[in-house]
Amino acid sequence: MSATALDEVAHGLQAFREGLVAHGLVLPTSVRGVWGRGTAMEDIIQRFDALVLRETAGDGAQPLAFPPVLPRTLIEQLGYLDNFPQLAGSVHSFMGNDAQGRELARLADSGGDWEALLAPTDVMLTPAACYPVYPSFSGLLPQGGRLITVLGWVFRHEPSDEPTRLQSFRMREFIRMGSPDTVVAWRDGWLQRGLDLLRRLGLPARSDVAADPFFGRSGRMMAAQQVEQRLKFEILVPVISEAQPTAVCSFNWHQDHFSGKFGIRGAGGATAHTACLGFGLERVALALIRTHGFEPAAWPDDVRALLWP
Amino acid sequence: MSATALDEVAHGLQAFREGLVAHGLVLPTSVRGVWGRGTAMEDIIQRFDALVLRETAGDGAQPLAFPPVLPRTLIEQLGYLDNFPQLAGSVHSFMGNDAQGRELARLADSGGDWEALLAPTDVMLTPAACYPVYPSFSGLLPQGGRLITVLGWVFRHEPSDEPTRLQSFRMREFIRMGSPDTVVAWRDGWLQRGLDLLRRLGLPARSDVAADPFFGRSGRMMAAQQVEQRLKFEILVPVISEAQPTAVCSFNWHQDHFSGKFGIRGAGGATAHTACLGFGLERVALALIRTHGFEPAAWPDDVRALLWP
Numbered sequence: 001m002s003a004t005a006l007d008e009v010a011h012g013l014q015a016f017r018e019g020l021v022a023h024g025l026v027l028p029t030s031v032r033g034v035w036g037r038g039t040a041m042e043d044i045i046q047r048f049d050a051l052v053l054r055e056t057a058g059d060g061a062q063p064l065a066f067p068p069v070l071p072r073t074l075i076e077q078l079g080y081l082d083n084f085p086q087l088a089g090s091v092h093s094f095m096g097n098d099a100q101g102r103e104l105a106r107l108a109d110s111g112g113d114w115e116a117l118l119a120p121t122d123v124m125l126t127p128a129a130c131y132p133v134y135p136s137f138s139g140l141l142p143q144g145g146r147l148i149t150v151l152g153w154v155f156r157h158e159p160s161d162e163p164t165r166l167q168s169f170r171m172r173e174f175i176r177m178g179s180p181d182t183v184v185a186w187r188d189g190w191l192q193r194g195l196d197l198l199r200r201l202g203l204p205a206r207s208d209v210a211a212d213p214f215f216g217r218s219g220r221m222m223a224a225q226q227v228e229q230r231l232k233f234e235i236l237v238p239v240i241s242e243a244q245p246t247a248v249c250s251f252n253w254h255q256d257h258f259s260g261k262f263g264i265r266g267a268g269g270a271t272a273h274t275a276c277l278g279f280g281l282e283r284v285a286l287a288l289i290r291t292h293g294f295e296p297a298a299w300p301d302d303v304r305a306l307l308w309p
Numbered sequence: 310m311s312a313t314a315l316d317e318v319a320h321g322l323q324a325f326r327e328g329l330v331a332h333g334l335v336l337p338t339s340v341r342g343v344w345g346r347g348t349a350m351e352d353i354i355q356r357f358d359a360l361v362l363r364e365t366a367g368d369g370a371q372p373l374a375f376p377p378v379l380p381r382t383l384i385e386q387l388g389y390l391d392n393f394p395q396l397a398g399s400v401h402s403f404m405g406n407d408a409q410g411r412e413l414a415r416l417a418d419s420g421g422d423w424e425a426l427l428a429p430t431d432v433m434l435t436p437a438a439c440y441p442v443y444p445s446f447s448g449l450l451p452q453g454g455r456l457i458t459v460l461g462w463v464f465r466h467e468p469s470d471e472p473t474r475l476q477s478f479r480m481r482e483f484i485r486m487g488s489p490d491t492v493v494a495w496r497d498g499w500l501q502r503g504l505d506l507l508r509r510l511g512l513p514a515r516s517d518v519a520a521d522p523f524f525g526r527s528g529r530m531m532a533a534q535q536v537e538q539r540l541k542f543e544i545l546v547p548v549i550s551e552a553q554p555t556a557v558c559s560f561n562w563h564q565d566h567f568s569g570k571f572g573i574r575g576a577g578g579a580t581a582h583t584a585c586l587g588f589g590l591e592r593v594a595l596a597l598i599r600t601h602g603f604e605p606a607a608w609p610d611d612v613r614a615l616l617w618p
Contacts (some may be wrong), residue, residue, distance in 0.1 A: 034376060036441055064351065067476075084403070089402055157400075159431065167432065
């Protein structure tokens with residue numbers, strides 16, 4: 001981008017952020033990428049999620065829920081620390097005695113390094129809403145496979161002032177497990193379905209092949225392979241910049257990455273494939289606000305009719 | 310308790326846990342106090358929360374939402390590390406370069422201490438759903454004060470096999486800010502209202518004065534003071550044991566603890582008081598299951614009519 005184009009983005013970004021706060025949609029905290037959702041923002045998020053569930057009611061997805069933390073061993077087992085060490089959140093706690101507790105409080109009260117007295121717990125923050133699903137389905141799948149849906153909070157350590165880049169946000173995910181053909185056909189069908197749904201909401205959505213933010217030099221090769229094999233797609237909508245639209249929905253075909261590790265097998269006994277898609281709920285809300293304005297009451301009638309039926 | 314009574318509790322606990330898993334209500338993980346919510350369990354939780362919102366629709370509570378992490382400085386500022394260091398969850402991440410990233414992956418893959426390469430981030434896990442609310446309302450309250458409601462995931466580091474003692478769970482909270490009289494009258498009214506609501510669901514609920522699990526020897530004095538001043542109440546329902554019922558709802562009158570720190574003042578300018586109440590959603594669901602059985606379809610008609618209207 002030229003310096004002028006960058007200036008325009010920065011200016012638009014600042015105006016958008018200020019508008020979100022001024023309209024009570026975002027309640028800022030002292031930490032970048034961590035903010036409260038105001039009443040209207042949370043309503044948009046809930047309404048969009050309800051719309052997705054209504055539109056997919058006939059699919060027969062089985063709803064489950066998992067907390068925002070998961071076993072540390074699961075993160076280790078999935079190779080997340082090879083691929084995305086920069087994004088992971090590890091939970092540490094104090095497990096000491098009375099005297100050590102007083103020392104910790106003294107350090108905390110005096111601005112000292114009280115965290116040195118902590119130790120890693122058995123849990124980490126959940127980086128993707130579907131991760132805890134896979135180990136729950138070790139073994140044989142029923143005929144036709146499985147379709148699961150979860151709504152979960154996920155964590156990514158990437159502090160930013162960009163309102164769409166949150167450290168903690170919600171994903172509505174659908175997870176398909178079955179034969180390779182079944183899973184790919186499901187993913188392909190959803191690409192169009194996701195586009196249609198977002199376009200009916202008036203969003204200028206388009207899809208593209210994508211790559212995960214793999215870490216470091218070797219990560220660049222991983223990302224290139226992922227693009228070449230067309231394993232990840234995203235649906236993009238301009239929020240901060242027309243030139244660099246924001247991913248509001250992503251589709252991942254894991255092949256046998258998860259099913260191999262957890263022994264998820266098709267009815268015939270062969271290792272199954274898995275794929276998932278996830279709507280980033282805060283990002284969809286921000287895309288709607290960017291497109292239709294800060295006042296949901298003034299959004300186009302057809303958009304309102306879909307969200308507030 | 311006598312040894313026989315303890316045996317009975319242990320036996321009942323095991324049978325209850327096994328029943329929850331056998332009925333698909335609980336999806337266990339490798340970590341104690343961290344489990345997935347099966348379809349029927351999640352439905353009970355959602356239905357109870359919807360019931361609470363329906364019953365309180367006339368109160369005019371303003372809904373907000375906050376992520377499961379909050380600023381580290383907020384935990385420090387609130388004195389949480391003086392009182393509950395043993396429960397806090399601190400989020401640590403990797404912020405190193407490419408070479409350090411490879412070292413971290415090597416350590417993780419070989420079972421080494423990869424956590425030594427992490428550093429504390431700006432966030433911690435939210436220990437109570439109301440904590441992020443207070444700093445958002447620094448300044449003058451409107452006439453009559455404020456009533457806020459939030460649904461949030463909270464973390465307590467207390468690994469346990471006891472199904473009601475979770476490391477990560479949801480609280481539906483209501484937060485009242487206003488003059489001391491207003492706040493105490495609201496808290497007192499809710500004590501009866503909460504009991505009534507839970508009893509209409511067939512739960513043998515009773516209320517009692519309570520204390521928070523303050524840490525260490527000096528914590529015992531804090532707890533005694535809290536009881537003496539009647540600052541905390543709980544609504545209790547037998548889940549694991551008749552003799553030691555489980556708190557499913559708690560009421561805290563903070564006096565000026567939060568409002569003083571964040572400069573929350575009444576319309577007249579004096580420091581306001583705050584109080585909150587929170588339903589532990591997973592605990593209410595477990596109390597319903599313990600009372601009415603593992604199959605919600607077979608629960609009493611009047612209970613079903615309230616939850617599935």
